[in-house]
Amino acid sequence: MHIAEGFLPAGHAVGWTVAAAPFVVHGARAVVKEVRENPESTLLLGAAGAFTFVLSAIKLPSVTGSSSHPTGTGAGAILFRPPVMALLGTVVLLFQALLLAHGGLTTLGANAFAFAVVGPWVGYGTYRLTRWLGGGLLPGVFAGMVLADLATYVTTSLQLALAFPDATTGLAGAAAKFLGVFALTQIPLAIGEGLLGVLLFRVLTVNARPELERLGLLSPAPVPAAGGAA
Amino acid sequence: MNRRSLVDALIVLAVVALFAVPLLLDGGTSEYGGTDATVTQELEADGYTPWFDSLFSPAGEVESGLFALQAAIGGGALGYVLGRLRGRRLAQDAGTAAP
Structure with a gap:
């Protein structure tokens, strides 16, 4: 999903940077607020950043x-809501752009919008929808993380299609072309990511129960350790 | 092995199988090039020239080393947090179990 350095026309690069910037600034404030108001969240915030x-x-x-x-990015979005991941995801992209020549500074805005904004929001929305439909924590985590992953790559494909519409088939043709590169390849990876997310949350439901209850992911159990995972 | 660890082990196995099975079935015919690179190659083949270059591009093996470093930092931090959370729970369990 990394659009390489210099591969978006300048207008698109600026446009996506302007679009992503408010989310990242808002995300930075959300992280600071979370750490200040709930210092005990710092460990889990670290886990969310480390996971991505x-x-x-x-x-x-x-x-x-x-x-x-x-x-x-889905794990942190489900734990702390998406704004937090707008910052953490952008930090990851910046690391890769500066040290690994993967992605880039001119494409940081577009990549952040796909990876750190759309992915987390889609993942969080899917998680909430699953819970609202009566699904448990772990099914919600699985669905949320799979779709956070896929949505990121779909967004990248659409960003590329907007920048490089096909000469004959236009936007739709270009979107189909880029989705053809990204989307199918990504499906098994997204499922694997969902399974790893389930593994992570299985560990957290046992060892970080107070945090998950405070964040509203689990309802307080009257009897300690009753059944564990949802 | 209790039921909980069995489920954990099966999930790990499923993740490994998800990536190992395609590799084995493939029999060495695919290149496994990255999708990001595929797109840049297509765009360059269509005549697009990138207008900005990376400030720093690690050469050859240095790049894979830096990717490993990224995974190591993330894995290390994740392990530290999960270890601390587990230690905290074990200490609490011991505290409530004691008379």
Whole structure:
């Protein structure tokens, strides 16, 4: 999902930067507020950042014969709501743009919009919808993390299609072309990411129960350790 | 092995299988190029020239090392947090179990 350095026309680069900036600034304030008001959240915030740091570094093979990487942004969005991930995700992208020549500074806005804004919001929305429909914590986490991953790559495809519409088939043709590169490859990765998310939340429901209750993910249990996972 | 660890182990196994099985079935015919690079190659083939270059581009093995560093930082931090949370719970359990 990293659009490479210099690969978006200047107008698009500026436009996406302007679009992403308020989310990132708002996210930075959300992180500061969370740490100030709930210092005990710091550990879990670190876990959310670390999770996306690891997952976005690992390139995995897919059924299509291409490889790609997961995003890991859904976990933090479900735990702390999406604004927090707008900052944490952008930090990851900045690290990769500056040290790994992966992504870039001119495309940071577009990449942040896909990876740190759309992905987390779609993941969080999917999680909330699953819970609202009566699903448990873990099904919600799985669905949320799978769709956070997929939504990021769909957004990247659409951003590229907007910048490079096909000469004959236009925007739709270009979108189909870029989705063809990204979307199918990403499906097994997204499922793998969902499973890792379930694993993470299984550990958290046992070891970070007070935090999950305070964040509203679990309702307080009258009997301690009753059943554990939802 | 209790039921909880069994489920955890099965999830790990499923994740490994999800990526190992396509690799094995493929039999070495695919290149496994990155999707990001595929797109830049297509755009360059269509005549697009990037107008800005990365300030710093790690060469060859340095790049894979830096990717490993990113994963190591993330994995290390995640392990530290989960270890601390587990230690905290065990200490609390011991505290409530004591008379």
